[in-house]
Amino acid sequence: xRRHLIAWLSCLFLLGWRLPGQERMATAQVIQExxxxxxxxxxxxxxxxxKTYTPGKVVEVTIVESPNEVAAFISEIxxxxxxxFDDDKTFRENIQxxxxxxxxxxxxxxxxxxxxxxxxxxxEERAPxxxxxxxxxxxxxxxxxxQILKQRSTSFTLPDLVPPDYIASRRAPPxxxxxxxxxxxxxxxxxxxxxxxxxILIPYFSPTDPTVYVYADLGTCDKGIIGFxxxxxxxxxxxxxxxARPPNQWSTTIQRIRRNTAASMPLxxxxx
Amino acid sequence: xRNGKPRKCTCGWKQTRRIYRRGVALSCSEAPRLETGQTFxxxxxxxDDVGLLARVVWAESDNGASNGFQTQAxxxxxxxxxxxxxxxxxxxxxxILISNGHGGYINPGTLGWGPVNGTLSQVLSQPGQYASVSNxxxxxxxxxxxxxxxxxDATSRDCIALINSWQAAYYAEEHILKDxxxxxxxxxxxxxxxxxxxxxxxxxxFKSPNNFFGIAASQVxxxxxxxxxxxxxxxxxxxxRPPRRPVGRGVPQ
Numbered sequence: 001x002r003r004h005l006i007a008w009l010s011c012l013f014l015l016g017w018r019l020p021g022q023e024r025m026a027t028a029q030v031i032q033e034x035x036x037x038x039x040x041x042x043x044x045x046x047x048x049x050x051k052t053y054t055p056g057k058v059v060e061v062t063i064v065e066s067p068n069e070v071a072a073f074i075s076e077i078x079x080x081x082x083x084x085f086d087d088d089k090t091f092r093e094n095i096q097x098x099x100x101x102x103x104x105x106x107x108x109x110x111x112x113x114x115x116x117x118x119x120x121x122x123x124e125e126r127a128p129x130x131x132x133x134x135x136x137x138x139x140x141x142x143x144x145x146x147q148i149l150k151q152r153s154t155s156f157t158l159p160d161l162v163p164p165d166y167i168a169s170r171r172a173p174p175x176x177x178x179x180x181x182x183x184x185x186x187x188x189x190x191x192x193x194x195x196x197x198x199x200i201l202i203p204y205f206s207p208t209d210p211t212v213y214v215y216a217d218l219g220t221c222d223k224g225i226i227g228f229x230x231x232x233x234x235x236x237x238x239x240x241x242x243x244a245r246p247p248n249q250w251s252t253t254i255q256r257i258r259r260n261t262a263a264s265m266p267l268x269x270x271x272x
Numbered sequence: 273x274r275n276g277k278p279r280k281c282t283c284g285w286k287q288t289r290r291i292y293r294r295g296v297a298l299s300c301s302e303a304p305r306l307e308t309g310q311t312f313x314x315x316x317x318x319x320d321d322v323g324l325l326a327r328v329v330w331a332e333s334d335n336g337a338s339n340g341f342q343t344q345a346x347x348x349x350x351x352x353x354x355x356x357x358x359x360x361x362x363x364x365x366x367x368i369l370i371s372n373g374h375g376g377y378i379n380p381g382t383l384g385w386g387p388v389n390g391t392l393s394q395v396l397s398q399p400g401q402y403a404s405v406s407n408x409x410x411x412x413x414x415x416x417x418x419x420x421x422x423x424x425d426a427t428s429r430d431c432i433a434l435i436n437s438w439q440a441a442y443y444a445e446e447h448i449l450k451d452x453x454x455x456x457x458x459x460x461x462x463x464x465x466x467x468x469x470x471x472x473x474x475x476x477x478f479k480s481p482n483n484f485f486g487i488a489a490s491q492v493x494x495x496x497x498x499x500x501x502x503x504x505x506x507x508x509x510x511x512x513r514p515p516r517r518p519v520g521r522g523v524p525q
Contacts, residue, residue, distance in 0.1 A: 222413035249465025
């Protein structure tokens with residue numbers, strides 16, 4: 001009987017299944033990954049957090065797990081980290097500022113937004129009847145959401161902020177040539193020959209970075225940043241072009257890219 | 273609703289299956305409006321408030337790369353961009369009043385968002401307020417990209433993101449779209465970065481480079497009539513004080 005149980009459990013683990021109550025992401029791993037994201041944000045965006053950040057300070061982190069996402073809230077520094085899962089594998093990470101004054105209010109806000117059919121939210125009774133307009137619908141009660149979302153808290157020592165390893169070692173990003181061709185194709189969506197001469201700057205990066213910021217000088221048409229992230233299948237996908245003009249604040253990012261350029265490409269492309 | 277008359281809804285698109293005309297898949301620009309017969313190209317390029325706002329919503333939002341295509345964050349970001357711009361117009365037109373904390377209201381003409389009674393076009397053209405806008409419309413870089421999307425298949429993700437931007441603009445203009453930060457106040461600004469003034473605290477983000485800011489709920493008064501608030505009573509002018517007596521000199525005996 002005992003042998004059967006061991007064999008059954010081994011099968012479960014081999015197939016990547018988890019026991020009820022088992023964490024999707026161990027606390028130590030959440031801490032480690034959140035530290036990495038804080039470091040990344042500090043280096044590429046100029047500040048790790050909107051509130052005072054003191055390396056070595058111990059703060060409380062509240063972790064919320066859903067079937068496809070793990071979220072870590074640190075209201076003391078005004079930051080949340082998100083880890084999105086697909087088939088037990090993290091495929092996207094994100095770090096962002098939160099307005100909440102406590103972890104419990106951040107968690108309540110997260111719970112309120114969880115488990116909806118995505119769509120536009122309309123004022124009372126004003127949703128259009130057209131079936132082609134996506135309308136947000138709440139599918140779960142507060143109690144049901146709290147049963148699905150598992151919470152735990154732990155303390156977290158804010159790490160020292162240092163440039164990522166790949167910056168210090170000037171390590172060429174893996175498969176840079178392929179990335180270059182994806183970047184060029186995306187930048188050319190915004191570029192036309194009458195924009196004049198420009199250039200694209202790709203910095204050193206790690207495939208595990210939450211976003212790779214690329215600088216695009218589109219000549220007379222504009223200058224700005226495009227972020228590249230990986231989708232579920234590991235393919236690169238890109239966000240919207242974000243002009244490097246007020247009210248946007250990209251100066252630190254552009255300075256970092258210029259000082260740590262792994263590849264630059266002229267616009268228009270030079271004929272071979 | 274405009275001038276008290278309900279407008280015919282022009283918001284339903286056949287997005288779920290490929291659209292064909294005489295056996296050829298239609299482009300995004302050619303996608304037909306069943307209700308009105310207009311094409312999507314006509315609507316998104318229209319020289320009216322909804323067309324302009326739709327182009328800006330599309331240019332200023334992530335369209336799904338960072339926050340996931342058609343996730344709640346994707347829809348909320350589009351709604352927040354559209355509503356924040358319409359909120360500025362409403363503030364300039366006294367439909368939303370901002371308390372100054374001393375029994376009066378902030379003069380909206382001093383906010384840097386446009387003139388009192390300003391239009392949507394004036395709000396979007398304010399220098400330094402919307403990075404995607406130049407000379408009253410989206411910049412040439414965004415125009416280049418949008419034209420490419422309009423040539424894609426009508427059922428492509430890029431086209432649907434453009435249609436969703438138009439829908440957000442349309443319903444924000446109709447004032448029936450919810451402000452995604454409505455529990456915190458009235459959303460009025462967004463940009464990459466965290467710098468903000470004391471009037472507009474940070475409200476949040478939707479996993480994209482945009483951060484959103486707004487007027488705290490405690491300072492907001494809705495005034496649907498748009499009637500300017502009465503000016504606070506002026507303090508009465510004090511009569512001039514009588515000249516002081518010299519100190520330390522007694523009355524001569």
